[in-house]
Amino acid sequence: MYHAKIFYVIGFLLLAVACGDSNFNPESTWVDVGGHKLNIRCSGEGSPAVILGSGLASDNHDWGPVEERVSEFTQVCSYDRAGLGESESVEGVPTAQVASDRLHSLLSAAGINGPVVMVGHSYSGLVVLLYATQHPENTAALVLVDSLQKDNLISAAEILGEQAMAVFMNAMESNPEGVDMAASIDQVKDVTSLGDLPLTVITAGMPNLPPFIDRDIRRLLAVSWLESQRALAGLSSAGIHIVAEESGHCVQCDQPKLVADSIFRNVARARNR
Secondary structure: OHHHHHHHHHHHHHHHOOOOOOOOOOEEEEEEEOOEEEEEEEEOOOOOOEEEEOOOOOOHHHHHHHHHHHOOOOOEEEEOOOOOOOOOOOOOOOOHHHHHHHHHHHHHHOOOOOOEEEEEEOHHHHHHHHHHHHOHHHEEEEEEEOOOOOOHHHHHHHHHOHHHHHHHHHHHHOOOOOOOHHHHHHHOOOOOOOOOOOEEEEEEOOOOOOOOOOHHHHHHHHHHHHHHHHHHHOOOOOEEEEEEOOOOOOHHHHOHHHHHHHHHHHHHHHHOO
8 A cells, every 4th residue: 555655646746747847759650450541649658558539520639738748657649530630531431339449450550558548538438438348358447538428419309409409410410520429329328337447537617518508508408418427437336527627628628637647547546456
């Protein structure tokens, strides 16, 4: 126990100086994954490695401040899904399951050995949740950052009503990445338990809801989202729920230290198991 406490103290001291005198110099490479190339950017050394997944239609640049901190205590890699950032496009309609399968191939081809700490923001939360469920031997822990959840569409429909929900669904299905969101959310419907897998759910304390929506509707949507986040944390007997009080949806942009600290705790726990 004493050695574990010393390890935590040293780790948090490293985090404190991560943005100071840093030699942060991530290297991006293209990795062939079944005939097309995906971009992956890695820095730091050590295990378990940390894999960062971005939200819908976002490349890996949102993760820069978090990567810099995490690289001080272990290897950390962010990547671009097909058609985003520096990754090549692929024919077909992407879903969370497709993205999870490609991620598994990417890590194998890149020589990143597990188990790893998976971190997913927003839509990517669905991707890493499927990954953890289907590859438990390769998953040391999960960190879900303001992640989508399987009941989100059901709850939204109940609050918005049929007409407004139809408009919302049309906008969602027109996303620049081309992801079939309804199918992706449906793909995680059978994920009811992660056992005792270390799980941290981080929720934005300042939800980004359109100001033109009725105030009472916004309140109901915010409450529903918070409930869905608590449900995510409940998937594991080791689940932890954290509210990022000063953050909008991009928590890693607004409070990168909070996200990095949460990742560190999971890395430290994996090392001491």
